[in-house]
Amino acid sequence: MNRSARRDGTPDRGRGNPARSASDKRATDKRATDKRATGKKDAPGAGRSGGAPKKPHRGQANTAAVATNKRGKPKQAKPQRQQVEANPTISNAKPARHQYVQSAGPVKLAAGEGMRLQKVLAQAGVASRRAAEELIEQGRVEVDGHIVVEQGLRVDPENAVVRVDGVRVVVKKDLVHIALNKPRGWQSTMSDDLGRPCIGDIVSERVSAGQRLFHVGRLDADTEGLILLTNDGDLAHRLMHPSFEVPKTYLATVNGVVERGLGKTLKAGVELEDGPAKVDAFTLLDVNGKQSLVKVVLHEGRKHIVRRLLEAVGHPVKRLVRTDIGPVALGDGRPGTLRVIGPGEVGALYKAVGL
Template sequence: MASASRDGTPGPRKRAGRSTSASSGGQPGRGARKAGQPKTGSQYSKAAKGGAETGRPAKKTHRKGTSKPDVTSGKVRLNNARPARHQGGNAGGDGGASYVSDGVRLQKVLAQAGVASRRGAEELIAAGRVSVDGEIVVEQGLRINPDTAIVRVDGARVIIDETKQYLALNKPRGMQSTMADDQGRPCIGDIIAERVMAGHRMFHVGRLDADTEGLLLLTNDGELAHRLMHPSYEVPKTYMATVKGEVPRSLIRTLRAGVELDDGPVKVDSFTIVDVNNGASLVEIVLHEGRNRIVRRLMEEVGFPVRRLLRTQVGDVALGDQRAGSLRVLGRDEIGGLYEAVGL
């Protein structure tokens, strides 16, 4: 049975050791042709023009990157046929996708990541909706290294590494944003103790002071955590703050222009007055700063100290109705949104 070549069409089975080609007498060959030796009659392609009947060696067509895959037959055949052992190198030239002979088929990688069934993944590939390392892939059966390849579907990155964990914690008020506390105070390490004992080294993405509650991201993806915390990526964070005093609308312009603090100026991305009642105001603050107690110090500086502070969103990840002290696993779209926000 012919195996599938890189472009999804049936190709000749590669010979290793003993040849399986039929000789002119119908018997299997005794060995593969050595480099530099002329082809024998048994090694001519009978299907090629000027084959064994003319005594001229058949010219082998080099398919890689030249022929288009047969999408219709490829959807069916590649479900049942084994791809060629050697898938070649970089199909897109310098800076493009890289393929490895001992890697995992792309449609299998997509299926294992939960994107679609294998057949559905093949259809996505055939439709040109899948890219590897920035290069659109339309060929079926290509093998990649899932540990290093960056795979995207419709532009959204697919998370392949099953050892990576991405969690959202609704940190309760009074809990320390540390994995352990030498004073015995409650900390987020208490909540994820079982995961840590199972060998997962988790990072908390930034901190919330003990009196601040709400969304805190946890992951063992060190590169993502680092970028989310780095101010140059400007990932927005949203807070709901109850402050003392009735906030005037004129304060919005002041906060957008910037306020000088002891460690430098800070300005909000947006500021919304949600409610004013009985000498207190509920405001929504969006900013990408990550400095210590930045919201509390900012509002204190402009004369409206914070009574209660809740972080409700980081990037596209929202706290929603998640109960205090609970963990939830981030969805594929949420993880993809975080990766996109920091350029991964």
């Protein structure tokens, strides 16, 4: 009997054809090597002759086609991750919330326009031109929020915002800031229909020369001391607005001997007819017989607020003098005298109100 023949009479290809048998063996070995390298399994029917998968019987479920869970419901296929091609020039990181953006710096005016920065600083009284150049070189001067280190920058004095060491400098020539020591009995108005003396009489020469001045806030006729006069509308508005809380200091001579606990009471607040009021600071300076000298600091601007507060706690005011408005002090001038506020004080006022 021929060993290469099967029982049904067909020849045994594996044994009857040595060349074909060796070829199939090499193909099988290659598939096994590929499976070990990739970790994949052969598809159903792979390796058999013809390459077609074996069809299930009529009553047999096709488990390879549809996968079900324990309850018999088909499982939803998980979406495959999209493979992102690596690209070193593209970053998927989110940008930082605050990124540094290089600014172009202050507006540079052409030759012949505006004024050189060092000259502006010199005219504002900050320093001489040579000293102003050193301030610029040291990076202590900024224009419109940008630090300037180059010499000869031309700026517009009417619109530029110039600061030295963070303090704003008044560069407009027409801006006027005056501290007036208002005398007792004078009205805090620029004119008075009844002919009473007013602060407008003190600055009448400046007004007639063309300066448009107005007072910042008021003092009642019986109160003396510091009152500001200016034509700087933005500064005046903020100084008078209570939201900026610019402190004002008063020296008050009151009746009676002030007790030690009075300051604590005034800081906690006192109920007045138009609502509660309180002081920021209170200091007992002197006691002379049946009178006391106290210092009161507060930022409220209601009418007669200091007098009403002290009277409410049993110490009516005999004399009241305002000595400070923010960083500006009254000075040693006699009642009725004026003084021009220096650049440092004006800059401190701007800083106090956020300008």
